Amino acid sequence: MAQDLTADQALFQFLLRMGDNTLILGHRVSEWCGHAPVLEEDIALANTALDLIGQTQMWLGLAAEVQGEEKSADDLAFLRDVWEFRNVLLVEVPNEDFGRTLMRQFLFDAWHSIQLGHLMTSSNARIAAIAAKTSKEVACHLERSADTVVGLGDGTEQSHDYMQAALDYPWPYVGEMFSSDAVDAAMVQAGIAPDPAALRGEYDALITRVLTEATLTLPESSFGHKGGRTGAMHTEHLGHLLTQMQWLQRAYPGASW
Amino acid sequence: MPAGYRKTLIRQIGQHAHSEIVGQLPEGNWITRAPTLERKAILLAKVQDEAGHGLYLYCAAETLGVSRDELTEKLLDGRMKYSSIFNYPTLNWADMGAVGWLVDGAAILNQVPLQRTSFGPYARAMVRVCKEESFHARQGFDVMRKMATGTPAQQKMAQDALNRLWFPALMMFGPSDAESTHSEQSMAWKIKMNSNDELRQKFVDQTVPQIEFLGLELPDAGIKWNEARGSYDYSDPDWSKFFDVIQGNGPCNVDRLAARNKAWKDGAWVRDGLLAHARKKAARKHAAE
Amino acid sequence: MKNEWPLWEVFIRGQHGLSHRHVGSLHAPDAEMAIKNARDVYTRRNEGVSIWVVEANNITASSPSNKGPLYEPAESKVYRHPTFFDIPDEVGAM
Numbered sequence: 001m002a003q004d005l006t007a008d009q010a011l012f013q014f015l016l017r018m019g020d021n022t023l024i025l026g027h028r029v030s031e032w033c034g035h036a037p038v039l040e041e042d043i044a045l046a047n048t049a050l051d052l053i054g055q056t057q058m059w060l061g062l063a064a065e066v067q068g069e070e071k072s073a074d075d076l077a078f079l080r081d082v083w084e085f086r087n088v089l090l091v092e093v094p095n096e097d098f099g100r101t102l103m104r105q106f107l108f109d110a111w112h113s114i115q116l117g118h119l120m121t122s123s124n125a126r127i128a129a130i131a132a133k134t135s136k137e138v139a140c141h142l143e144r145s146a147d148t149v150v151g152l153g154d155g156t157e158q159s160h161d162y163m164q165a166a167l168d169y170p171w172p173y174v175g176e177m178f179s180s181d182a183v184d185a186a187m188v189q190a191g192i193a194p195d196p197a198a199l200r201g202e203y204d205a206l207i208t209r210v211l212t213e214a215t216l217t218l219p220e221s222s223f224g225h226k227g228g229r230t231g232a233m234h235t236e237h238l239g240h241l242l243t244q245m246q247w248l249q250r251a252y253p254g255a256s257w
Numbered sequence: 258m259p260a261g262y263r264k265t266l267i268r269q270i271g272q273h274a275h276s277e278i279v280g281q282l283p284e285g286n287w288i289t290r291a292p293t294l295e296r297k298a299i300l301l302a303k304v305q306d307e308a309g310h311g312l313y314l315y316c317a318a319e320t321l322g323v324s325r326d327e328l329t330e331k332l333l334d335g336r337m338k339y340s341s342i343f344n345y346p347t348l349n350w351a352d353m354g355a356v357g358w359l360v361d362g363a364a365i366l367n368q369v370p371l372q373r374t375s376f377g378p379y380a381r382a383m384v385r386v387c388k389e390e391s392f393h394a395r396q397g398f399d400v401m402r403k404m405a406t407g408t409p410a411q412q413k414m415a416q417d418a419l420n421r422l423w424f425p426a427l428m429m430f431g432p433s434d435a436e437s438t439h440s441e442q443s444m445a446w447k448i449k450m451n452s453n454d455e456l457r458q459k460f461v462d463q464t465v466p467q468i469e470f471l472g473l474e475l476p477d478a479g480i481k482w483n484e485a486r487g488s489y490d491y492s493d494p495d496w497s498k499f500f501d502v503i504q505g506n507g508p509c510n511v512d513r514l515a516a517r518n519k520a521w522k523d524g525a526w527v528r529d530g531l532l533a534h535a536r537k538k539a540a541r542k543h544a545a546e
Numbered sequence: 547m548k549n550e551w552p553l554w555e556v557f558i559r560g561q562h563g564l565s566h567r568h569v570g571s572l573h574a575p576d577a578e579m580a581i582k583n584a585r586d587v588y589t590r591r592n593e594g595v596s597i598w599v600v601e602a603n604n605i606t607a608s609s610p611s612n613k614g615p616l617y618e619p620a621e622s623k624v625y626r627h628p629t630f631f632d633i634p635d636e637v638g639a640m
Contacts, residue, residue: 023294030288030297033304034281035516037524038551039312040572040583042281046305047586053298060294074293098527144582151534151575152527159530248292248350255408257292257350302590309587316571319553325573326550385570529549535575 010186011124012066013086014193016076017183017229019059020087023077024238025108026052027245028095037098044144048105051137058130078249082239089228090173092238099152099159099166106145107170110206111177113142114199123191146210153214160215167216175224178203262446265439266376267321267328268337269448274314275332276340277307279513283347284356292350299396300353306393310386317378333518341499342429344507345422351404351411355418357397358467359426363460365390367430370450379448398467405471416473423476424494430457432496461491553602554580556587558594566598577601 005013029049036042060073067076090108095101116138119131153163178200187193211218227233248257284304291297315325331337342360347353368390371383404415431453434440443449465480479492501507551573557566569588574580580599588594608616624630633640 027289030301033288033301034278034285034308035520037520037527038573039278039308039315040574040587041524041527042308043305043312043590044583044586046301046308047590050298050301050305053294053301057294077294078292098524140585147579147582148531151579152530154537155530155532155534156526158526159533162526162530244289247290252408252410255292255411257296257403257407305590309590312572312587313570316553319571324550382570528551531575531579532549532551535579538576 005182005186007186007190008066008068010183011190011192012063013183014187015059015063015066016086017088019056019063019073019076020085021091021108021112022052022059023056024085024087024241025091025105026050026056027241028091029101029105031095032101041098045101048141048144051134051141055130055134055137058134062126062130074249078246082234082242083231085228085234085238085242086231087228088173088176089225089235090170090176092228092235092241093170093173094237096169097162097166099162100169102145102148102152103163103166104170105141106149106210107174107207108177109138109142109145110203110210111199113138114202114206115194118194118199122193127192149210149216150214153211153216163214164216167211168219171219172221172223172225175222176226176228179224179226179229181230261442262448263321265443265446266379266448267318267323269443270314270318270321270379271323271328271331272338272340274311274318274328275337276343277311277314278332279339279343279517281307281311282513282516283343283345283509284353286347287350287353290350291353296353296400303357303393303396306389310382310389313382313385314379317376317382320378329521333514333521335505335514338503340429341502341507342425344502344509344513345425346508348421349414349417351401351414351418352422354397354400354402354404354415355422357393357395358401359397359419359422359464360429361390361393361397362464363426363429365394366456366460371448373447373450375447401471405473412473415471419468419473420476424498427457427460427491427494428496428499430454430460432499433493458488461489465489551575554584554599555602555605556580556584557598557600558584558588559596560594561592566596569593571602574599 026049029045029052032045033042033049036045056077057073060076064071064073064076088108090104093100093104113135116131116135119127120135122128122131149163152159154160178196180195180197184193184196188195208218228235248255281304284300284307288297288301288304291300315328318328319325328337332339347356365387368383368387372380372387374380374383401415401418404411404418406412407415431440434452434454440449440453444452461480465475468475477492479490481490483490502510505511552575553571554574554577555571556569558569559566572580572583572587574583577599580601581597584597584599589597620626
């Protein structure tokens with residue numbers, strides 16, 4: 001199938017990957033509102049979710065334009081089914097506890113900030129503009145999630161144990177962010193986006209520095225789950241998330257909200 | 258500062274702060290089901306503001322020598338109350354409109370005068386709160402308007418939300434002045450600025466034309482313009498229901514408190530962990546100097 | 547209860563070059579987190595460009611009961627205010 005992709009189709013897939021990542025993660029983080037460990041964290045998590053929702057509007061808005069079927073960002077968010085989503089599996093795993101949530105956030109933020117850094121010099125001016133705007137937000141997310149991972153990892157014995165578990169669980173989902181396929185090859189060729197595999201070195205250096213400061217041990221396994229960014233196989237969790245997120249749009253088709 | 262004044266202020270500001278925090282829950286109930294990205298962002302920003310309001314108010318209470326944790330524990334074990342309005346469920350999306358429009362609308366009427374309350378830290382917190390509340394009421398009305406002019410199903414949701422929340426909103430002003438236990442002393446101390454009935458009438462008078470504008474049916478057959486008074490007559494809420502909710506028998510009392518308790522209990526290791534890290538870091542810095 | 551995060555007072559400088567102004571308080575485990583929390587709590591609506599935090603128990607305040615002795619003596623020194631002096635209109639702005 002890969003060779004048959006037109007330039008626009010590849011670009012559309014790329015934009016879905018960017019927008020679905022922020023959509024699904026923003027949704028997960030928004031689940032915390034009203035339930036965080038302390039008011040200051042409740043407010044901070046909501047800010048992160050708000051940024052991610054705003055970024056989704058930009059990425060999926062551009063995706064809809066490229067798709068050229070008169071759809072909106074909302075149509076893409078609320079009217080696709082599981083197999084049409086292109087987010088990495090990491091962002092769809094459940095929140096579980098604050099430690100898991102912040103670790104997932106950190107592991108994603110680290111990739112996200114590196115990716116956006118490269119996208120700022122994209123040959124596609126629209127993408128470069130979105131990257132320029134969102135990279136500032138993501139720099140704040142990364143600073144906060146990294147500090148929290150360090151604080152909890154190097155906190156009490158109990159918080160350390162929570163954070164080690166919080167690292168062990170999502171670790172097999174990290175590799176997917178760096179797997180390349182035909183869509184990525186097309187993006188590299190057009191000068192639109194970097195090769196995901198090429199970001200791994202910088203990523204590993206960043207997370208190793210933070211996780212070491214957090215006194216946490218990187219799991220040895222290099223096994224990686226895949227299937228989210230190609231849509232080949234999501235986790236079971238995504239369907240439940242979409243059931244909630246899309247409920248009104250699905251139950252009352254055509255209504256305006 | 259007289260002891261009675263201080264005690265009353267702690268009770269009032271504390272309850273107010275608790276109401277903001279518990280008040281996150283009924284609307285938070287719909288964040289993950291908001292129908293568009295923009296609605297989700299607006300609702301999330303709104304519920305986040307409520308966390309902020311709680312935070313400002315706890316800080317105001319702290320200037321009276323009571324800590325936020327102390328107040329929180331009193332909320333969690335039921336020694337302190339929060340506004341009963343948040344013990345009602347949010348059952349359809351139009352509730353996100355009705356809560357902003359009616360509940361925040363009623364709250365604003367209660368809160369605007371408090372910007373001039375005699376206790377400075379409370380008054381200053383209220384200035385910030387009121388500035389943000391008008392965003393809340395407006396976004397609520399905007400949702401309501403969209404629903405009231407939408408498909409038949411949406412109009413049904415709008416009417417259902419209005420009917421369910423009307424009397425609970427009226428009850429937010431508290432029992433009639435004759436029966437309100439703390440009113441007289443609080444007014445003398447200028448930590449309460451208007452009587453309950455006065456504010457309730459003001460709310461009815463400003464809201465009835467808005468209901469008519471939306472084209473919804475009035476939620477109370479007793480609502481009639483009274484030419485002589487220059488105000489709307491309305492039916493008195495069933496106060497026995499109000500006292501039921503205060504006694505803990507509202508539709509959501511148990512769930513609301515359980516949710517707050519869970520958040521607090523589940524978050525303990527996080528709060529302790531981050532504090533332990535800050536102490537270690539300070540000690541290391543100290544050792545290095 | 548002994549594990550409560552300390553209270554911090556937050557001061558923010560707005561867009562317009564005015565001095566930092568006290569905007570409120572918050573809790574945080576340390577100064578760095580206090581700054582980050584202040585950014586999330588007190589600049590959600592573009593309120594500021596610079597943040598100061600200071601732990602609340604490091605603030606020394608004047609006593610409210612001392613209001614008379616502290617401030618009233620200034621009331622009688624009216625000559626400190628420019629409006630005390632009459633300047634003829636012909637002199638122009640001064």
